[in-house]
């Protein structure tokens with residue numbers, strides 16, 4: 001069968017597909033078809049016939065470099081058609097076929113030419129670009145990439161679990177958790193946009209040996225506490241101790257633990273009691289979790305994060321059967337001290353499913369969690385977002401899940417996004433001046449207050465178009481947006497230096513620049529109505545859905561460039577779905593903003609004969625920018 005498969009000719013290339021908004025796919029399809037017509041044997045030669053975007057738009061919009069390798073192969077096989085004596089000639093015959101195609105077969109490519117050793121260069125047809133702008137106006141947002149389609153109900157292939165944020169109870173969330181939270185939220189939004197059924201999971205560290213000392217410390221420091229899970233401010237039966245700062249509480253407990261052997265001993269007993277379900281220990285544990293949760297939620301609320309808690313404790317009772325399953329497959333090695341380990345290929349270090357004292361740790365929980373996500377949640381795709389130091393841990397977890405057969409071959413996609421460190425201006429790990437970890441709330445407050453002063457300053461200079469009551473809300477959108485974008489715009493695996501000045505800069509690749517660019521476009525649209533009587537909203541709401549042609553006319557070079565950039569949206573989504581790095585969307589957004597700014601400086605919009613078309617182009621750009629902001633988890637503002 002394998003041989004037959006090998007011998008069967010590959011399927012003919014897909015034709016141009018109207019429903020697929022990817023320009024890359026569309027132009028590749030036209031080239032593939034032409035090559036298939038001109039050189040039918042090319043298909044079986046395994047040559048990459050995809051087109052790609054030209055680096056320099058001076059030369060063309062897209063290009064296809066198939067002629068050189070194809071010429072070599074065909075000439076080696078002696079199967080070049082007579083008359084084709086060079087790669088240039090081969091390229092020209094592909095061009096001839098494209099040019100001869102009717103509009104149904106090729107609605108997109110024009111101005112084809114052969115350059116240098118045989119590069120085929122082309123432009124996208126203005127009518128195709130005009131349709132693209134019309135589509136955005138009509139549908140309100142750029143169309144989803146086709147392959148994202150999105151499935152139906154449960155059991156479909158479209159369940160994705162994204163494990164992100166995942167801070168630890170009784171510890172402060174730090175910038176590392178901020179990265180995971182920001183990246184995770186964006187990844188979820190992008191997958192949801194692509195039609196996936198995304199389970200957003202907060203795998204909080206709510207179980208583990210640290211609870212022994214926390215419980216003991218609480219028993220000793222707050223002997224009179226009572227807690228039934230309903231904090232009513234201490235007026236009723238429930239009196240939650242007033243632990244305003246859980247981190248200080250944690251530090252104090254830790255120093256007792258390190259100093260006093262007796263404290264340490266009873267703490268360890270607490271761990272055993274907690275895991276065995278002792279009522280008092282559970283009550284204290286729950287209370288500590290509740291206090292922490294309130295703190296985490298404050299951050300989530302500010303940053304528009306939605307994530308559902310399913311912490312480590314959830315898996316506690318699922319671990320024994322997991323260990324049993326590995327045992328039955330003969331995959332457990334028992335270490336000298338009695339710890340139960342699983343060795344996976346290519347790793348000297350094993351996963352530890354049970355410690356020598358019988359307890360379960362991080363590895364045990366993650367094995368139970370991966371099984372639960374695959375078997376119970378029926379996820380096809382699992383994404384974990386943590387700092388890069390956990391890369392080996394996840395490699396082992398994934399390898400073990402394959403070894404035991406929960407994951408077979410290509411049936412599942414498993415990703416760990418291991419992000420880099422956030423550094424201070426000194427290049428070291430980001431700390432406060434006194435050397436403490438930076439509290440997230442303080443960091444966010446600072447971004448907002450700096451933004452507030454900058455907005456007030458602009459307002460006093462008559463540059464900002466907002467009133468004092470709008471300052472705070474606008475500053476939140478911009479400040480949080482700036483912090484997020486500063487992270488998202490780069491490859492997550494890189495480290496970066498945290499700098500308020502750079503992230504809040506109104507110039508360059510920052511959220512602030514982009515939010516201003518967006519507001520500027522909307523202000524032109526507003527003026528179009530107020531000063532020139534062209535009401536884009538009313539025109540868009542017309543019966544024909546605003547799709548009546550030809551409303552958009554693309555003529556000027558910078559109009560064309562902007563309309564072309566709008567078309568790249570779908571490809572940026574495709575790229576992001578491939579590697580789950582949201583920076584592709586940031587790159588797209590930034591390039592789009594630059595194209596828009598060139599357009600508004602080079603083309604007169606208000607009061608020009610092309611005003612209606614140009615206002616629509618502004619609006620289509622603003623709609624696309626808002627879509628990107630939304631995918632990145634950034635709030636937009638209509639007016640600044």
Ligand code: ARG
Pocket residue numbers: 163165166167168203204205366369384385386
């Ligand atoms: N709580 C962990 C930490 O703070 C992150 C957990 C990530 N998720 C997981 N399934 N291990 O580093």
